Amino acid sequence: MKTQVKALVVGGGAVGTSIAYHLAKAGWDDVMLLERDELTSGSTWHAAGLLPLFNMSFATTHIHKYSVDFYKALEAETGLNAGFAVVGNLRMAQTDERMDEYMLYASTAETCDVPYEFMTPEQIKAKWPLIRTEDLKGAIYHETDGYINPADVTQAMAKGARQRGVMIERKWQADAFHWNGTHWEVTATKMVEQGGNLVPSDEQIVITAEHVVTASGNHAQRTAKMLGIKMPAIPVEHQFIVMDQDPALVDYRAQGNPEHPVIRDADAQSYVREERGGWILGVYEKNAPAVFEHGVPDSFRADLFPLDLERIEEQYMAMIHRIPSCEESGLKDDFNGPICYTPDGNPLVGPAPGMRNMWLAEGFSFGITAAGGTGYYLAQMMVDGEAEIDMASLDPKRYGDWMTTEFAARKNEECYDHVYIVHHPDEERPACRPLRTAPVFDRQKALGAQFGFVNGWERPNYYGPLDAPDNFDHDGRSFRRGAWWNHAVEEAKAIREGVGLIDATAFTKHVVKGPGATAFLDWFTCNKLPSVGRINLTYALTSHGTTRTEYTIVRIAQDEYYLVSAGAWTAYDSDYLRKAIEDKAPEFGYIECHDVTTQWGVFAIAGPKSRDVLNALVKDGDPSTVLSNKRFPWLTMRNIELGMCPVRAIRVAYTGELGWELHHPIEMQNYLWDQILAAGEPHGLKLVGARAQNWLRQEKSYRAFGNELGRDATPMEADLPRFIDLNKEFYGKDALVKTGVRSKCVTVLIDGPSDADPWGREALYHGDIRVGRLTSGGYSVAFNKQIGMGYVPADIAVPGTKLQIKMQDQLWDCEITEDSPYDPKNAVIRVDG
Incomplete structure (x- = not known):
């Protein structure tokens, strides 16, 4: 057994095996995989093996699509049949709202080249007569989908990995990880059978590896403890039952009919597929408990929990309703096993926080579906530095140190029972809230604030009516215009016409200072650094020249800087910044970095009357001049006093x-x-939430990180050359220049439906050709129509170009407008007082 390798993968389920395979395929010829038991002995062995392409996430949809395509090619390479039954996937809808969900999902599918078709109840009944359809509105059908044997596909990937030189070692458990400054030293213990249990022996070795990947599945909490990090990957019980033969199904198949597709009755929280003349029923019910919150017992191997039929009785009866012929089929077998979850349902894929060359691939609730694509894209990240798609939405650092075991367990339970709820794009889930609150939270709540959840923070989305009737639904979600829409319109108008106040406390904030700070930040970011007292918008790039982070940099002193970035990405930004400082400090000199996010609150006041409101509070000079353009020009910072409060005021507004x-x-x-509220009352100050702000920033074509800005596009492609100084050297510059402009970010004004706005995932067409997709969407109060931002080929990214956008399964006219269609010359931002 080798003790020195290029990469060590810990975990021999479908995910770990795929990662080892793809690392070898990408060219690494010294890869080892450790499995503490047998391959597939974790949750892989009891997985139902479904391969649902349906997912609202752009990145996850790409991952799932790769898996489906990859599994079909495995037998030709390895000679092993992966057990892929390409029977299709029929996802049914009992309500119009569910069909709206499918139409929105179809936009994501289309932009990822996932084929689909919509079916009417009549078409379903004609094709699959055993399915009851009179209460259905329709369905979305994936012909290329189906199910697979989890053990077979894992063994096929393992054979492919061995053929490419991967060493797979079973019955070895990773017990300790130590970074020696250049490599990982992993202590592995030989596991032996003892009375039916798997126990550690006295045999240990230390494996030295340049890179380590953990794909430990249900053992993620043990892995986290060994690494000294927090990881919200905790299993939840998942039940499915296997039924005896259904005579009607047996007869149907005997007549030469093909196998039914995987049948998903989303409104009944269940899936059904054929199994040897009978059916398998799987459910996502409420009250399924999280398990192994503090680690898997040593005695738990390929084991299951007792079935809890009472918990799934409602779903069982719904199946009988949907497929009446199964009513007389008895119960043949049952499974109740642990499947790992995360609070948002997406896995944790990417670099571990605070560590070098330690990679996580944990928290896979749909592990078989995601295994192939995860191996492919994670191998790209490890070998090439970045994946071809933006993987930030799966990054493990999207949860910071504020996250606890209790939070993860309760949110994972919520995520499980939300698998089949209608997923509105304006969805807000209630579990574990409120948790992180700014001091002003109670005041906002008393004034009608309806909150969103951002990195644990409570942030006002909009302010509802204080005199609302008892039956007013503040949580009224919709795929069209929800109950909040009219309130957001009035808030947006208030900022355009008067004055509004926005709570932006969740912003991420860092202080970088010291003798090496200036040289470091000049190398770290692509724009010129501001002079003392001024600010610049700038970007930290990846090794591929794409956008890693957007910063507003405020220069406090000659060698002290205040960096502001997106509130959803605090740990993500902090980790990247600190690692870069650690790398470059020997070259540039001493540098300090402090995360001060929770030390500073932020209010954004904006609108034509905003200066009037602040003038009433200024206590450190003549109110008529302190905020004037001469004393306080646009894109500058001043320390001022508002009443008794010292304020670091920055002359900038994300609303334009x-x-x-x-x-x-x-x-x-x-x-x-x-x-502020008292001073604003005479001027009609209105409280404004994040949704109105999102609309307003699109009227100014302000790009948002995680939407227009990400690791799959350069700032040049985002059409931001004014924030790039090619006369200096900065990280990622050569790659930025070499990449050129593959596509370009544009703003479009849309003549869409009267009751809906785009959500930022819709396909864009130029004639009959799909040319791009939206990354943001909403409503414009300035133009009284829908608005969106997205990417199209550079040759058509010209104002006046006519396009069409796919919304509600229809094409609607839209037109590329000039950048910053509202106030393109920034006259209102610079207005003097």
């Missing part, structure tokens, strides 16, 4: 209006809030 960001000591937040 005259405005300031008011960064203040968090402990003074309630005082400052009260002062």
Whole structure:
């Protein structure tokens, strides 16, 4: 057994085996996989093996599609049949709202080249007469989908990996990880059978590896403890039952009919597929408990939990309703096993926080579906530095150190029972909330704030009516215009016409200072650094020249900088920044980096009357001049006093209006809030939430990280050359220049349906050709029509180009407009007072 390798993969389920295979395929010829038991002995062995392409995430849809295509090719390469039954996947809808969900999903599928078709109840009944359809609205059908044997596909990948030189070692458990400064030293213990249990022996070895990948499945909490990190991957019980033969199904197949597709009755929280003349019923019910919150017992191997039929009785009766012929079929077998989840349902794939060359592939609730694609894209990240798609939405650092075991367990239970709920794009899930709240939270709530969840923070999405009737649904979600829409319109108008106040406390904030700070940030970001007292918008790039992080940099002193970035990405940004500083400090000199996110609150005040409101509070000079263009020009920072509160005021507004960001000591937040509201009352100040702000920033073509900005596009492709200084050297510059402009970010104004707006995932057409997709969408109060931002080929990214957008399974006219269609010359931002 080798003790020195290029890459060590820990975990021999479908995910770990795929990663080992793809690392070897990508060219690494010294890869080892360790499995503490036998391959597939974790949750892989009891997985139902379904391969659902349906997913609202752009990245996850790409991963699932790759898996489906890859599994079909495995037998030709390895000679092993992966057990892939390409029977299709029929996802049914009992309500119009569910059909709306499918139409929105279809936009994501289309932009990822996933084939689909819509079916009417009549078409379903004609093709599969055993299915009851009179209460259905329709379905979406994936012909290329189906199910696979999890053990067979894992063994096929394992054979393919061995053929490419991967060493697979079974009955070896990773017991310790140590970074020696250049490599990982992994202590592995030989596991032996003892009375039916698997126990550690006295035999140990240390394996030295340049890279380590953990794909430990249900053992993720044990892995996290060994690494000294937090990881919200905790299993939840999942039940499915195998039924005896259904005579009607046997007769149907005997007549030469093909196998039924996987039948998903989403509104009944269940899936059904054929199994040897009978049916398998799997459910995603409420009250399924999280298990192994603090680790898997040593005695638990390929084991199961007792079946809890009472918990799934409702779904069982719904199956009998949907396929009446199965009513007399008895129960043949049952499975209740642990399947790992994360709070948002997406796996944790990417670099581990705070560590070098430690990669995580954990928390796979749909592990068989995701295994192939995860191996492919993670291998790209490890070998090439980045994947061809933006993997940020799966990054393990999307959850910071505020996350606890209790939070993860309860949110994972919620995620499980939400698998088949209608997933509105304006969805807000209630479990474990409120958790992270700014001091002003209670005041906002009392004023009608309806909150969203961002990186654990409660952030107002909009403010509902205080005099709402008892039956007013503040949580009224929709694929069209929800109950919140009219309130967001009024909030957006208030900023365009008067003055509005936005809570932006969740912004990520870092201080970078020291003798090496200036040289470091000049290398780390692509724009010129601002002079003292000024600000710049800039980008930290990846090794491929794409956008890793967007920063507003405020220069506080000659060698001290205040960096502001997206609130959803605090740990993600902090980890990248700290690692870069660690790498470059020997070259540039001493540098300090402090995450001060929770020390500073932020209010954004914006609108034509915003200066009037602040003038009433200024206490450190003549109010008529302190905020003037001469004393306080656009894109500058000043320390001012508003009443008794010292404020780091920044003359910038994400809404594109005259405005300031008011960064203040968090402990003074309630005082400052009260002062602003009192000063704003004579001017009609209105409280504004994130949804209106999102619309307003699109009217200014302001790109958002995670939408227009990400690791699959360069700032040049985002059409931001004004924020790139090619006269200096910066990280990623050569790759940025070499990449050129493959596609370009544009803003479109849309003549769409009267009751809906785009959500930022819709396909764009030029004639009969699909040319791109939206990355943001919403409504424009300035133009009284829908608006969106997205990417199209550079040769058509010209104002005036006529396009069409796919919404609600129809094409609607839209037109590329000039960048910043609202106030393109920034006149209102610069207005003097």
